[in-house]
Amino acid sequence: NGSNDILELAARAFLTAGCEAIYSQHAFAVYPLVTQATGATGVVVPAKNYGHDLPAMLAAITDKTRMIFVANPNNPTGTLLGKDELFEFLKQVPKHVLVVLDEAYDEYLSAANKSEAIGWLNEFDNLIISRTFSKAYGLAGLRVGFGLCHADIADLMNRVRQPFNVNSIAQAAAVASLADDDFVERSYALNQAGMVQLTQGFNKLRLEYIPSFANFVSFAVKSDTQNAAEVNQKLLQKGVIVRPIANYEMPDYLRVSIGLFSENARFLEVLEEIINK
Ligand SMILES: *Cc1c(COP(=O)(O)O)cnc(C)c1O
Numbered sequence: 001n002g003s004n005d006i007l008e009l010a011a012r013a014f015l016t017a018g019c020e021a022i023y024s025q026h027a028f029a030v031y032p033l034v035t036q037a038t039g040a041t042g043v044v045v046p047a048k049n050y051g052h053d054l055p056a057m058l059a060a061i062t063d064k065t066r067m068i069f070v071a072n073p074n075n076p077t078g079t080l081l082g083k084d085e086l087f088e089f090l091k092q093v094p095k096h097v098l099v100v101l102d103e104a105y106d107e108y109l110s111a112a113n114k115s116e117a118i119g120w121l122n123e124f125d126n127l128i129i130s131r132t133f134s135k136a137y138g139l140a141g142l143r144v145g146f147g148l149c150h151a152d153i154a155d156l157m158n159r160v161r162q163p164f165n166v167n168s169i170a171q172a173a174a175v176a177s178l179a180d181d182d183f184v185e186r187s188y189a190l191n192q193a194g195m196v197q198l199t200q201g202f203n204k205l206r207l208e209y210i211p212s213f214a215n216f217v218s219f220a221v222k223s224d225t226q227n228a229a230e231v232n233q234k235l236l237q238k239g240v241i242v243r244p245i246a247n248y249e250m251p252d253y254l255r256v257s258i259g260l261f262s263e264n265a266r267f268l269e270v271l272e273e274i275i276n277k
Contacts, residue, residue, distance in 0.1 A: 003132035003145025015040035051079030078212025107136030194258035
C-alpha cells in the first residue's frame, strides 16, 4: 500500500517503547507518525539549510537508537544530500541501527544526481531503501511502493505485513508502468520545465524559495500585510490548492506542486494578484 506501508512496516517490525528513532526537522511527516504509533521515542535533529544535517544525526545516536529515517530528496523542502556524504554517513552508522532511505522522488533527479543506493545494499545489511509508483509514475491512488533491503530484514518486515496489502489491480498497473519509460521521461521533462517556470516566477515576485530537487517547491510569504495562511486562503478562493506546511515548523512557507504549464501559469498569475493587493 504505497511506500508509506514500507515505512510503517519498518517501524512496526523494529521499534518499540523504550527505543529511539532519529529523523530531521522538516522531514516527511510520516516518520514521526509511524514512530509514535509504536511507542518509541522520536528524536528530531535540527535541519541545516532546511535539509538533513547528517553529522548531527550521527551524533544523536545512542544505545537506544534502532532506526534513522532519511528522505532524499526530502518532502516538503525538496533538499538533496550528495551521494558521497550519504555513503560516508552509512559507513559510520552502527550496525544495530537501521537506516530507512526514502527515495520517493528519485525519478525526478537528473542522471548525475540519481541515487546509487541500490548498489550499496551489498555493503550495508542495515539499509532499507523505499521507492514508490505514486510520484513520477502517477499511480498514487493505486497505492504501490516497494522496499529493497537484506533478505533477513525483509523477512522480519513480512511477518508484520498484512498478507494482501497490495491489491492485484495495483500490481498489474505497477508492472505495466515499469515498461513505460516514455511516461517517466515525459514526467521528468515536464517537471524540469515547470521548475524553471515557477522559480522564475518567484524571482520576479521577489519571493524567497528553497531550491528543490523534487516535483514541488516551497516558497516563503513573509510580507508585513499578509501571512502564508492568509495567502493560502486567498489562493483557495481562486481555486488554486497549495500546501501550507506550518505543521513542518515552516509557518511562513507554502509548498506548490509543479503542474502543467497552464496550471503553473495560473498559479503565478493568481499569486501575483494576491501578493500585490
Ligand atoms: C509521497 C511520499 C511517500 C509515500 O508515498 P506513497 O504514496 O505511500 O508511496 C514517502 N516518502 C515521501 C518523502 C513522500 O513524499
